[in-house]
Amino acid sequence: MTAKEFFKSTSFKCIVALLSILLVCGIFLTIMHGLLEVTAEEKLARAINKIYGKNVTTEVSDIKNKELDLATIEEAYCVTSEGGNYLVKSTGKGGFAGTVTCWVVVEIKDNNVSGIGKVTIDSYVGETQMAEIKQSFLDSFSTGYKDGIYYTTDDGFKVSSSTKSSNAICNAVNGALQYVKTEKLGMETNDIFKDFAYTQFIDKKSTTFKLSKDGGITYNITANGYGYADKFEIEITVSKDKTISAYKVTKDGSSGGYETPENIVNGEKFIGKKLEDITAILGEGLEYPGDDLNTEINTGSSNSTYVCYAAAAFALANYDVALANIDMFENFEYVKFINKSKSKYVVNDDLSVTYTLNVNSYGYTDKFEIEITVSKDNTISDFKITKDGTTDPYETPANIANGKKFIGMKLEDITAVLGEGLEYPGDDKNTEINTGASNSTYVCYTAAAFALANYDNCVPAESEGGNANE
Amino acid sequence: MFDNTVVVSTPPHVKSKRTTRGIMLDVVISLAPCAIMGIVFFGWRALMLELVTVFTCVATEFVYFFLQNKGFSNKCAHAGEVCKRWLKQFDVSSVVTGLILALILPSAVHWYEAVIGGIFAIAVVKMLFGGTGKNLVNPAAAARVFMFLSFSATMIKYGLPAIDAISADSGTLATGATNLSVLLGKNPSTKLSALDLFLGTGVAGCIGETSKAAILLGFIYLVARKVIKWWQPLFFIAVFGFVAVLTSGFAYDTYTFDIELFLPHILSGGVLFGAVFMFTDYVTSPKCVWAQLLFLGVSAILVAVMRYLTTLEVTSFIILLMNLFVPLIDKYVMPRPFGYKKEKKVKEEN
Amino acid sequence: MNKYKKITxxxxxxxNPTFMLVLGTCPTLGLINSAFSSMGMGLTVLVILTLSNVLISLLRKVIPNEVRIPCYIVIIATLVTFARMFLEKFLPDLYDSLGGFLALIVVNCIILGRAEAFANKHNVAEAAVDGISQGLGFTLALTVMGIICEFFGKGSLFGYAIMDFKIAMLATPAGAFLVYGISIAVFVYVVDGVQRMLRVKANKLARENMLKEAA
Known part of the structure; x- marks a missing residue:
């Protein structure tokens, strides 16, 4: 085949046709690519656009504390074109068996949160009933916003056929709110469970704790549900040696057909348990072990049992923190005269009670710090002013300053002078109070009254009997 | 001049008094113990589901027949005649399908879901392929798979029976778990004693699969009436149990062959029910003995292995899968024709 | 004019490419769980099919017979790539919902089939009409099945939730297969029925005419 023949042959025609089509198509696509390329910024803008429904300008906002109690903050943007609103991607915990990730628009006005703009679902893991979550439910977060709101399913923020997933969404929104409030607006959240461990298992809103009669801590825990198990209400007492001394399920959240085992409802199973006993089963993270694992949890109602174990772990793990945070003077009388946070008391071995009181100021008087010991027969056995709050030119009378005046005093002696309400009698009345420093004297009298009136609160009747036997 | 000893006729040459209707009635009777135990264990929901599926299946078959035979043409002129014809050909097989379907459902299934399952079983799986004897796969198994994929929320809600475990060795099952889920999990063990598993007391499961004693009763009846051969389910169960024990050894931290799991394995889940009532279905199982052995053996191995791999009860899926292979097995494993002798291979001499 | 009517x-x-020729089953089974995406798919194919038919009809004299298939594939692939770019830029929602099936249009039998069976034998106008009508047939079939599958499988229509009850299997490719098969049966049954009716009518008319003439 000569060259001339080749150029005339069909093969050549085929090659030319194919190559030219390829060339034309290639050039066309190159040009189109240049015209139609979608950049990375455009993609992010699109994602945000989907949420806002229009184009907005954003700035990436940094996150210091990603892991909140009930949510994980994934991403956050400050929407500069919308008056500094925040767009937070937050993953709410506490779903049916997983988490729900939402985009939450937190609206800002005057450096304060003014509302929830919009909540959209980004993705979810482990939830089975997400199809039930409708737009109207997501809208209820913006319509139902109040200042300082904490969204819970109990307050109606739920879809009844998908309560657990609703709970996770509530948590995601709460997490976003908390993130914006604490990190972006620098507001302190008044959260007494701030330093507590394992708070993800409990409902912080309705969980309380107080000093128990034997010196341990009694928790009234509302435990979050898990899987088939609904919320539990459990009363747990942790004694001084950090073991459980009392355990009672007051509201059983197990669902029909899967009743909580008897020895868990009446608490027998938990008496004497230590934190290590529970982490030995569930591990440090208190993960649900799964139905297939053959652990103690695997009872007829594994989910409920798990919830009860988690509550016990919460109670045990937080003994020290709770003790530090406890309101020792709950139910005490005359507390208005003392500064609760700086006052404390101890029960001595001989059943006398020694108070270290920081007494509130009154009139001309500054704060007093007084140590009072009330003996077993409910009289004052020791009275010592460690810091005199009397201001010049007044001077606390000597018998009060050294406490002699109060030794042996009973509550009746003080109420006889001041009345049941411990009202300030007034400077003109000629009472014992009317010394050279009436205000200071009054303050010392109230402190003494406080110490005397609350002896029974500090030393409960039972422990008295118990000690007497020793 | 005629030789009367030789009769020339078209097949079938051998006839018996057994009819499809008679056999199907036998099957219904053999299912009765399971149905009754289901009602005892799961109450009115079980009864409701059994009635709903049976009614739906029969009604669907009737409607299909009515339409197919043009019951509506000429302003329903032949409606009565069509109904009569339907009654004449009615062979109870749709009742069997409906009853089996109800028995392999959990009691939590809603009635309308059962209705859709019944319609699917009869209309799509059976009638579209030509009616009784022509369906490719077991209608009840196909309907269960269809419902499993469609209504996953209720189809995995296995309720606990009304009667608690009676044996002292038995623990209580975890929420939503069956004995099978414990058995197929890591480090397999059995929560319930073999006695409880056999009686079905305290066993979470499907309506009819829970009480193995009832299934055994049905099995004995079917064998006595010569509806199925005694060795079919036994062969299946034996192969299955052995392979299941073999495979579940891998679920331990180190491989352990624990023959004590044999009983729990065969008594958990729906294997026994499938072996007795579904793998022995005439229409969807091979014809000759060797083919049946092959069919049952492969099915048993598949059920055991897939159960281990998926940690789900897969019996109905395997029934469906193996049913599709039946024509192939029938083609290659031929029965020896009557009077046929295998030709001996004669060595050719040089 | 009659020619175009027949093509249409x-x-x-x-x-009909879906119900009668049973072409393009892959995107059909994959996408008819959602009415929106199946309609989007249908319209995308409509556009690509029309363009490819026109281009191939234009080039039918130029392209040598021996290399026609590679040439068609190059043209179709170019058009599909262009369609992908266009959708990603201007219709990102549709682009996301079509996913990998968009790229698979290249090997969609309808487009190559029409190029091979029709466009390279007819002029541009006819090829364009064929592309549009085939594309419309595909779109309608997909949309109808998409509506059925989405309504029963997801309880919604074009993404708007309508009811809580759903038969989830119909939203899976396996369920789509069921719906597809039943749809073909119904379609063929209806078309056959209508044709038979028309024939009966025509016969009757012819008979009457004959009788009239005889009289």
Whole structure:
């Protein structure tokens, strides 16, 4: 085949046709690519656009504390074109068996949160009933916003056929709110469970704790549900040696057909348990072990049992923190005269009670710090002013300053002078109070009254009997 | 001049008094113990589901027949005649399908879901392929798979029976778990004693699969009436149990062959029910003995292995899968024709 | 004019690519769980099919017979790539919902089939009409099945939730297969029925005419 023949042959025609089509198509696509390329910024803008429904300008906002109690903050943007609103991607915990990730628009006005703009679902893991979550439910977060709101399913923020997933969404929104409030607006959240461990298992809103009669801590825990198990209400007492001394399920959240085992409802199973006993089963993270694992949890109602174990772990793990945070003077009388946070008391071995009181100021008087010991027969056995709050030119009378005046005093002696309400009698009345420093004297009298009136609160009747036997 | 000893006729040459209707009635009777135990264990929901599926299946078959035979043409002129014809050909097989379907459902299934399952079983799986004897796969198994994929929320809600475990060795099952889920999990063990598993007391499961004693009763009846051969389910169960024990050894931290799991394995889940009532279905199982052995053996191995791999009860899926292979097995494993002798291979001499 | 009518009817009914030719089943089974995406798919194919038919019809004299298939594939692939770019830029929602099936249009039998069976034998106008009618036939079939599958499988229509009850299997490719098969049966049954009716009517008319003439 000569060259001339080749150029005339069909093969050549085929090659030319194919190559030219390829060339034309290639050039066309190159040009189109240049015209139609979608950049990375455009993609992010699109994602945000989907949420806002229009184009907005954003700035990436940094996150210091990603892991909140009930949510994980994934991403956050400050929407500069919308008056500094925040767009937070937050993953709410506490779903049916997983988490729900939402985009939450937190609206800002005057450096304060003014509302929830919009909540959209980004993705979810482990939830089975997400199809039930409708737009109207997501809208209820913006319509139902109040200042300082904490969204819970109990307050109606739920879809009844998908309560657990609703709970996770509530948590995601709460997490976003908390993130914006604490990190972006620098507001302190008044959260007494701030330093507590394992708070993800409990409902912080309705969980309380107080000093128990034997010196341990009694928790009234509302435990979050898990899987088939609904919320539990459990009363747990942790004694001084950090073991459980009392355990009672007051509201059983197990669902029909899967009743909580008897020895868990009446608490027998938990008496004497230590934190290590529970982490030995569930591990440090208190993960649900799964139905297939053959652990103690695997009872007829594994989910409920798990919830009860988690509550016990919460109670045990937080003994020290709770003790530090406890309101020792709950139910005490005359507390208005003392500064609760700086006052404390101890029960001595001989059943006398020694108070270290920081007494509130009154009139001309500054704060007093007084140590009072009330003996077993409910009289004052020791009275010592460690810091005199009397201001010049007044001077606390000597018998009060050294406490002699109060030794042996009973509550009746003080109420006889001041009345049941411990009202300030007034400077003109000629009472014992009317010394050279009436205000200071009054303050010392109230402190003494406080110490005397609350002896029974500090030393409960039972422990008295118990000690007497020793 | 005629030789009367030789009769020339078209097949079938051998006839018996057994009819499809008679056999199907036998099957219904053999299912009765399971149905009754289901009602005892799961109450009115079980009864409701059994009635709903049976009614739906029969009604669907009737409607299909009515339409197919043009019951509506000429302003329903032949409606009565069509109904009569339907009654004449009615062979109870749709009742069997409906009853089996109800028995392999959990009691939590809603009635309308059962209705859709019944319609699917009869209309799509059976009638579209030509009616009784022509369906490719077991209608009840196909309907269960269809419902499993469609209504996953209720189809995995296995309720606990009304009667608690009676044996002292038995623990209580975890929420939503069956004995099978414990058995197929890591480090397999059995929560319930073999006695409880056999009686079905305290066993979470499907309506009819829970009480193995009832299934055994049905099995004995079917064998006595010569509806199925005694060795079919036994062969299946034996192969299955052995392979299941073999495979579940891998679920331990180190491989352990624990023959004590044999009983729990065969008594958990729906294997026994499938072996007795579904793998022995005439229409969807091979014809000759060797083919049946092959069919049952492969099915048993598949059920055991897939159960281990998926940690789900897969019996109905395997029934469906193996049913599709039946024509192939029938083609290659031929029965020896009557009077046929295998030709001996004669060595050719040089 | 009659020619175009026939091409159109063929595309929509008698040679409907989905129900009669059973072409392009892969995107059909994959996408009919959602009415929106199946309609989007149908319209995308409509556009690509029309363009490819026109281009191939234009080039039918130029392209040598020996290399026609590679040439068609190059042209179709170019058009599909262009369609992808266009959708990603201007219709990102549709682009996301079509996913990998968009790229698979290249090997969609309808487009190559029409190029091979029709466009390279007819002029541009006819090829364009064929592309539009075949594309419309495909779109309608997919949309109808998409509506059925989405309604029963997800309880919604074009993404708007309607009811809580759903038969989830119909939203899976396996369920789509069921719906597809039943849809073909119904379509063929209806088309056959209508044709038979028309024939009976025509016969009757012819008979009457004959009788009239005889009288």
């Amino acid at each position: 009817l063929d595309g929509l009914i008698f040679q």
